[in-house]
Amino acid sequence: xxxxxxQQVTFKLFxxxxxxxxxxxxxxxxxxxxxxxxxxxxxxxxxxxxxxSLSYRRSCRHGIxxxxxxxxxxxAILACKSRLFDLIEVFGTELTIxxxxxxxxxxxxxxxxxxxWNKHEQVTPFLVSDIDENPTLETLVVPHDAEKLLExxxxxxxxxxxYSCPALEINDRFIGPAAFAAAFRFAADVRDDAxxxxxxVVNEEAEGVWDCVKCMECAEACPxxxxxxxxxxxxxxxxFQAGIAKDNVATRHAVGFAHSIQxxxxxxxGELVRYSEGNIGVLxxxxxxxxxxxxxxxxxxxxxxxxxxxxxxxxxxxxxxxxKF
Amino acid sequence: MEKFRYALYTGCTARESTPELLKSTLAIxxxxxxxxxxxxxxxxxxxxxxxDYDDMLSLVLNARNIxxxxxxxxxxxxxxxxxxxxxxxxxHRLDTNPELKAKVNExxxxxxxxxxxxxxxxxxxxxxxxxYGLENLSKKVSVPLSKFNIAPFYGCHNIRPSELQNLSNGxxxxxxxxxxxxxxxxxxxxxxxxxxxxxxxxxxxxLQSPRTAAVLTGNALxxxxxxxxxxMVTPCPxxxxxxxxxxxxxxxxxxxxxxxxxxxxxxxxxxALGCTPAELGLQHHVTKVNFx
Ligand code: SF4
Ligand code: SF4
Ligand code: SF4
Ligand code: FES
Numbered sequence: 001x002x003x004x005x006x007q008q009v010t011f012k013l014f015x016x017x018x019x020x021x022x023x024x025x026x027x028x029x030x031x032x033x034x035x036x037x038x039x040x041x042x043x044x045x046x047x048x049x050x051x052x053s054l055s056y057r058r059s060c061r062h063g064i065x066x067x068x069x070x071x072x073x074x075x076a077i078l079a080c081k082s083r084l085f086d087l088i089e090v091f092g093t094e095l096t097i098x099x100x101x102x103x104x105x106x107x108x109x110x111x112x113x114x115x116x117w118n119k120h121e122q123v124t125p126f127l128v129s130d131i132d133e134n135p136t137l138e139t140l141v142v143p144h145d146a147e148k149l150l151e152x153x154x155x156x157x158x159x160x161x162x163y164s165c166p167a168l169e170i171n172d173r174f175i176g177p178a179a180f181a182a183a184f185r186f187a188a189d190v191r192d193d194a195x196x197x198x199x200x201v202v203n204e205e206a207e208g209v210w211d212c213v214k215c216m217e218c219a220e221a222c223p224x225x226x227x228x229x230x231x232x233x234x235x236x237x238x239x240f241q242a243g244i245a246k247d248n249v250a251t252r253h254a255v256g257f258a259h260s261i262q263x264x265x266x267x268x269x270g271e272l273v274r275y276s277e278g279n280i281g282v283l284x285x286x287x288x289x290x291x292x293x294x295x296x297x298x299x300x301x302x303x304x305x306x307x308x309x310x311x312x313x314x315x316x317x318x319x320x321x322x323x324k325f
Numbered sequence: 326m327e328k329f330r331y332a333l334y335t336g337c338t339a340r341e342s343t344p345e346l347l348k349s350t351l352a353i354x355x356x357x358x359x360x361x362x363x364x365x366x367x368x369x370x371x372x373x374x375x376x377d378y379d380d381m382l383s384l385v386l387n388a389r390n391i392x393x394x395x396x397x398x399x400x401x402x403x404x405x406x407x408x409x410x411x412x413x414x415x416x417h418r419l420d421t422n423p424e425l426k427a428k429v430n431e432x433x434x435x436x437x438x439x440x441x442x443x444x445x446x447x448x449x450x451x452x453x454x455x456x457y458g459l460e461n462l463s464k465k466v467s468v469p470l471s472k473f474n475i476a477p478f479y480g481c482h483n484i485r486p487s488e489l490q491n492l493s494n495g496x497x498x499x500x501x502x503x504x505x506x507x508x509x510x511x512x513x514x515x516x517x518x519x520x521x522x523x524x525x526x527x528x529x530x531x532l533q534s535p536r537t538a539a540v541l542t543g544n545a546l547x548x549x550x551x552x553x554x555x556x557m558v559t560p561c562p563x564x565x566x567x568x569x570x571x572x573x574x575x576x577x578x579x580x581x582x583x584x585x586x587x588x589x590x591x592x593x594x595x596x597a598l599g600c601t602p603a604e605l606g607l608q609h610h611v612t613k614v615n616f617x
Contacts, residue, residue: 074520075500090501166525170537211534213541214373215525216410216485220499227486236377250533257375261386265368267337276532288570291611297342297570305340308365312389312436320385320432323378 005035009088011042013054014098016105024102027051033084039097040068040079043109056109063223066156070109071098076160076221100163116159119176123183123201128194145190152185152231154224161218161228173207177218177228180209184231187238199242202235209235210250240323252276255325262317265307270298326358329456332394332401332444333361336408336562337369343562345606349591350404350449352605356598357457357465364401366393370411372563373529384425385432387415388440392433400445402452404591406482406561407529409448413493416446448483450560450590451495454504459511467599469513473616475593476517476554476585477505478545478568480561481525499523505558508590512597521548526567536578542567543579550585555616560590570611586614 009031016024029046040058047054059065061080068079073091087095097109104111131139161177162168168176175183183202187195202208209232218228236254245251253276260268270289274282292298299305307313339347354361367390369375371383391412394401403409419426420442430439447455453462484490484499497504502523509516526545527538546568549557559565568587576582587610588596595605596617607614 073500090498166527166541167530167534167537170540171534174537206534211530211537213525213527213534213537214529215481217481217525219486219488229486233373233377233380237380240378248533253532254374254378257369257371258378258382261369261371261375266340267369267372269337269341273532287573288611292342292570295609295611296344297609297611299341307368309436312366312438313368313386315436316385316389316432317382319435320382321379322381325378 005085006032007034007088008093009033009084010094011046012094012096013046013108014096014102014105015054015108017108018106024105026096035085037084038080039070039072039077039082039084039087042084043079043097055107064156066158069100069158069160069223071100071163072096076100076164078158078160078223081223100159113159115172116157116162116176116178119162119179120157120182122175122207123179123186123198124194125179125182125186127186127189127192129191130193139191141190148188148190149185150188150230150234151226152181152188155181155185155226156224158223160221160223161226164217164221166215166217167211167213171206171211174211175202175207177232180235181226181228181231184235187235195238196242196244199235199239199244203239203244203246205248205250209239237323240325245325249276249278249281251325258317258321261313264304265310265313266305268301268304271301326461328358328360329452330360330362330399331452332364332397332399334364334367334390334394334401334403334408334412336403336405338562338566339404343565343589343609345592345609346404346562346565346589348604348606349589349595349600352600353591353594353598356595356600357453357462359457361402362397362399364390364393366390370408372407373411376411381428383411384415384418385429387412388419388429389433389436389438391416391444391446392438392440394444394446395441398443400447400452402447402449404449404560405563406448406480407563409446409494410482410489413446413489416442417489417492445493447493447495448560450483450504450508451493453594454508455495459507462508462594463511463513466511466513466597468597470509470593470597471513471515473514473555474517474553475509475514476519476549476552476557477509477522478526478549478557478559478564478587479505479523480559480564483560484523505560505590508594509558512593514593514597517549517552517554519548519552519554521545526564528563528567531567531571535574538567539571539574539578542571543575543581543583546572546575546583546585547579547581550583554585556586556588556614558588558590558593562589565589572612584612586610586612586616588614
């Protein structure tokens with residue numbers, strides 16, 4: 001057996017009681033930790049040996065119930081799954097333990113997750129299917145069809161991605177990565193009858209997939225490798241494939257790339273903004289465009305560079321395009 | 326010293342709205358004795374928006390770009406985070422899925438090309454650090470940037486998702502990235518630490534979600550200002566456009582005047598190597614670079 005290594009670590013622990021505290025504060029503990037401990041072990045030790053009033057959530061202890069998610073130095077983790085030695089490798093020996101969302105803290109590491117569940121509800125996170133109540137056979141899903149879910153069904157609703165998403169932090173109407181992953185999970189299920197309705201929900205402006213900033217924080221945060229941004233991209237694709245993409249700035253922004261590549265191989269940046277915003281909408285960008293033009297940052301249409309062997313690009317555009325707008 | 330040679334995928338931005346990026350990239354390559362072969366055949370990477378529209382089409386076009394680096398037998402270097410993400414993502418998906426690769430190659434065969442998977446794809450920042458080496462770089466520094474506090478702005482698509490970046494960008498940890506900090510130090514500058522350094526600038530939602538995008542830009546600029554930075558540096562021209570050009574909307578969105586010069590990664594290196602402002606295209610910036 002490996003020798004048990006131990007190390008001294010300073011923990012800064014977020015404390016707050018919504019009922020009695022005006023502001024949160026931090027308690028500091030210096031503990032000797034060993035190689036194999038996870039963050040939940042540390043929380044237990046602090047609660048049992050130092051301060052019984054410390055509050056946090058845990059249940060399965062096996063990374064499956066999703067209740068113990070918190071943040072360590074800003075990184076969302078499952079307390080029961082994250083090994084201290086791995087965290088020390090990234091952040092050193094001073095670790096700050098906080099709830100997933102400090103502004104939603106109820107007591108210490110426990111947060112009010114109501115917004116998370118509301119967003120889930122919005123996408124109808126269950127199978128909608130007209131099934132025989134007394135079936136004689138199972139509803140079989142062949143492996144090829146099961147693979148279409150792309151691991152989206154591994155989600156344990158821990159909220160790590162949701163509370164790491166900057167788009168959601170700023171725009172609270174945004175549905176967010178976890179609920180999008182759930183929307184995809186059911187929309188991609190061959191047994192489901194509500195796919196189109198779900199696609200309409202995630203297609204809404206301000207709420208839907210179009211407002212994602214593509215920061216990849218959700219993919220990084222997920223302890224189950226659900227990769228929500230991959231599912232968000234799939235939802236974009238499904239919206240176009242289903243022919244329900246609305247004619248708006250967001251969709252034209254995506255389609256505009258294809259137009260530009262067809263013509264130049266490269267992106268015509270100015271034309272993309274004009275095409276996306278429309279001839280009137282584009283006017284609001286004029287002050288910046290003028291600043292850019294003054295500093296030699298605008299290429300005029302007649303000077304647009306083109307890819308060499310452009311005929312190849314054109315040929316491939318024709319043969320490889322799979323959708324129309 | 327070993328002579329490094331790469332195929333340079335410029336992306337569209339460096340040929341249009343950030344000409345200073347291409348200029349400074351070529352300038353420092355010249356100073357360091359790195360040979361860059363321009364991939365003039367390459368098309369746009371789709372910037373993750375073509376990917377939203379048509380996945381197959383974007384795979385085929387990106388694979389075609391990589392083919393041209395493979396033909397030269399060279400590693401492809403990118404100078405834009407989003408180009409890096411989309412190109413490396415294409416490579417990763419094709420290299421791990423023979424069926425998909427065969428499908429893409431069926432299309433490429435129409436134009437006499439074949440994607441093999443023989444060329445690596447890496448951002449120029451990591452090529453400098455891993456191949457050229459920071460020690461060798463600091464030996465070439467003639468104008469150390471010691472009087473400057475420099476705030477690194479990493480840009481999402483060079484550091485996330487780490488699964489992908491581990492293969493192409495040297496396994497940087499997205500929660501505590503160090504490459505740009507190390508580069509600043511190698512150039513003799515003082516690296517500044519602030520929360521937003523590994524966060525998003527909002528670029529990709531600028532048209533459809535302007536407020537979200539402007540707040541994110543504002544957070545980045547204000548974070549760097551509060552940490553006492555004299556200027557920022559970024560390896561991503563899209564981040565650069567956002568931070569350099571959009572400070573008005575950013576200031577408005579966060580209710581505070583935020584404005585700071587922002588340099589492209591090769592411009593910073595160029596200053597330390599003694600390049601002139603004109604060689605680095607500093608005159609192209611909207612937020613004027615007033616310290617050289
Ligand atoms: S990629 Fe999109 S959904 Fe995921 S965290 Fe970023 S903004 Fe949110
Ligand atoms: S997608 Fe991943 S991070 Fe998000 S709630 Fe589900 S398990 Fe948690
Ligand atoms: S920081 Fe912004 S512009 Fe840069 S890669 Fe990320 S999303 Fe794109
Ligand atoms: S306690 Fe259940 S996931 Fe951690």
